[in-house]
Amino acid sequence: MEGFKTLLYKECLRFWKVGFQTVLSPVLNAVLYLLIFGHVLEDHVQPFPGVNYTAFLVPGLVMMTVLQNAFANSSSSLIQSKITGNIVFVLLPPISYREFYSAYVLAAVLRGSLCGIGVLLAALPFAHLPFAEPLWIVAFALVGGAFLASLGVIAGIWADKFDQLAAFQNFLIMPLTMLSGVFYSIHSLPGFWQGVSHFNPFFFMIDGFRYGFFGVSDVSPWASLGVVTVCFVVLAALTLQMLARGYKLRA
Amino acid sequence: MSPAIRIAGVTKRFRSLQALAGVDLEVAQGEFFGLLGPNGAGKTTLISSLAGLARPDSGTLEVMGHDVVRDYRAARLALGVVPQELVFDPFFNVREMLRIQSGYFGIRNNDDWIDEILHHLDLTEKASSNMRMLSGGMKRRALVAQALVHRPPVIVLDEPTAGVDVELRHGLWQFIRKLNQDGHTIVLTTHYLEEAESLCGRIAMLKAGRIVALDTTANLLQRFASHTLQLRLAQPVVLPSVLEACVLSRDGLQWTLGFDNFDEVGQLLAGLKSAGAEIVDMALGKPDLEQVFVGVMNQN
Structure with missing residues (x-):
């Protein structure tokens, strides 16, 4: 257990030491999205009855920040350690693959949550957020963050160079988050694209997370939580299987 | 244990x-x-x-x-x-x-x-x-x-x-x-x-x-190494076949001869003298692991 705690502490210390890059920068990015999109679309779009566009946008941006940073933390830490070779310091000690997985995922969820809280605090002066069902907010942030953190572990282990990781991030994570309803309600889409959105797990994360703020969503939050949890469990099992086999870590 | x-x-x-x-x-x-x-x-x-x-x-x-x-x-x-x-x-x-x-x-x-x-x-x-x-x-x-x-x-x-x-x-x-x-x-x-x-x-x-x-x-x-006699000669010589077997290496006038115990040194020097060799410089070397390493790797 001490090994797990130390690895978790090390992973948190790692991102905290470069907090400008890992925490403040994503918060600033999200606030810029909020200011620009909010200003341009505030008077043109009302996604839910009684909810203005800027308020609608905030939960989406918070969750997008949580997800992207959870992914970035585990994936970048692992690939850096692999490429510089210091991954041996984690592989030589008696740390089980479950402890390894838990420490990387938990640290990533913590960073994602910290960034998300930062965006939320920065956005509060710009929007009225009723926090209708706060437990849903916590549940989706944790499960969604853990899902992306697991995906980050897979990407960090699979990628042999930064270029491959960037491809993973730019061609998979970014489009799926952007097309998940962060900036719009899927009811504003044509029928076909509404259907397609239901194959995107990120859509359920954003929609369920937003439900926690307004008590309104495109899909039942229970259904969304079910989808996200199943996706997380499948991905966690796959990641643990990779780690147990030592895929690309132990020759 | x-x-x-x-x-x-x-x-x-x-x-x-x-x-x-x-x-x-x-x-x-x-x-x-x-x-x-x-x-x-x-x-x-x-x-x-x-x-x-x-x-x-x-x-x-x-x-x-x-x-x-x-x-x-x-x-x-x-x-x-x-x-x-x-x-x-x-x-x-x-x-x-x-x-x-x-x-x-x-x-x-x-x-x-x-x-x-x-x-x-x-x-x-x-x-x-x-x-x-x-x-x-x-x-x-x-x-x-x-x-x-x-x-x-x-x-x-x-x-x-x-x-x-x-x-x-x-x-x-x-x-x-x-x-x-x-x-x-x-x-x-x-x-x-x-x-x-x-x-x-x-x-x-x-x-x-x-x-x-x-x-x-x-x-x-x-088992694999011997003492060495490192010599620098004034001019080239032809050694008798008995002595020739002791030569470990030869680089121009710089020769290295191997032997197992110090009694053999006198015989080596006598043999060199009878072959007409004029010794300019001489040093004794102990058996070392490098010889062992080279010997073992060449054997296998």
Whole structure:
């Protein structure tokens, strides 16, 4: 257990030491999205009855920040350690693959949550957020963050160079988050694209997370939580299987 | 008492390369053991298999009686590895790194031992320096410190003196010798054969994934090496066939002759004189591990 705690502490210390890059920068990015999109679309779009566009946008941006940073933390830490070779310091000690997985995922969820809280605090002066069902907010942030953190572990282990990781991030994570309803309600889409959105797990994360703020969503939050949890469990099992086999870590 | 290391029938293949082709080896507790071989012989693969960084295709490996797969926690607690590459985590300073490494091995509040290691490795003043700021030799010593934080009974050093200057190398060996005298088992791989000769009580030589020689250093020297007589001659001569068999090497007028005991020196000199050789300079050489290494590798 001490090994797990130390690895978790090390992973948190790692991102905290470069907090400008890992925490403040994503918060600033999200606030810029909020200011620009909010200003341009505030008077043109009302996604839910009684909810203005800027308020609608905030939960989406918070969750997008949580997800992207959870992914970035585990994936970048692992690939850096692999490429510089210091991954041996984690592989030589008696740390089980479950402890390894838990420490990387938990640290990533913590960073994602910290960034998300930062965006939320920065956005509060710009929007009225009723926090209708706060437990849903916590549940989706944790499960969604853990899902992306697991995906980050897979990407960090699979990628042999930064270029491959960037491809993973730019061609998979970014489009799926952007097309998940962060900036719009899927009811504003044509029928076909509404259907397609239901194959995107990120859509359920954003929609369920937003439900926690307004008590309104495109899909039942229970259904969304079910989808996200199943996706997380499948991905966690796959990641643990990779780690147990030592895929690309132990020759 | 179980051996410090027991390796039985270990094979490992990387695609078409047979890195280990059936290695059997035992290292007793308290030994200072040398693992030698040319590049690509399988030394690092064997060490990686022992440390759990590589998984052998077949065979078993134990550290202090603990199987490195089934009982990996106990095996890894008993083993400290100094990796060959100069690797470090650029986010942390030396003390942070050693505290973190202690935690990985389940040890909290390890500062007393960390201070002692830093002192012995002459790193005390660098404890608060980021790893990036250290010279190559200091990084190497910091790697040794990392391998020792959990006081492992078995320490494996994979070419620990590569790129380290002479003074630091001597300091490092003094510390490693002390660890050995305190009861730690040391396994060393190095390309500096004079280091292995002076430090190791027993040596295994690997070639193409197989052990081709395994004996005490003294026995290896006796079996494979001879005393040498190094000569510089004034002009070329033709030696009688009896003497010709003693010539180990010949580089222009610089000759090296081998012999097993000092009684033969008089006969060699007499033979050279009768052949008309005029000796300009002469030196005696002791048997060394380099001769053994070259001899064993050529034999196999």
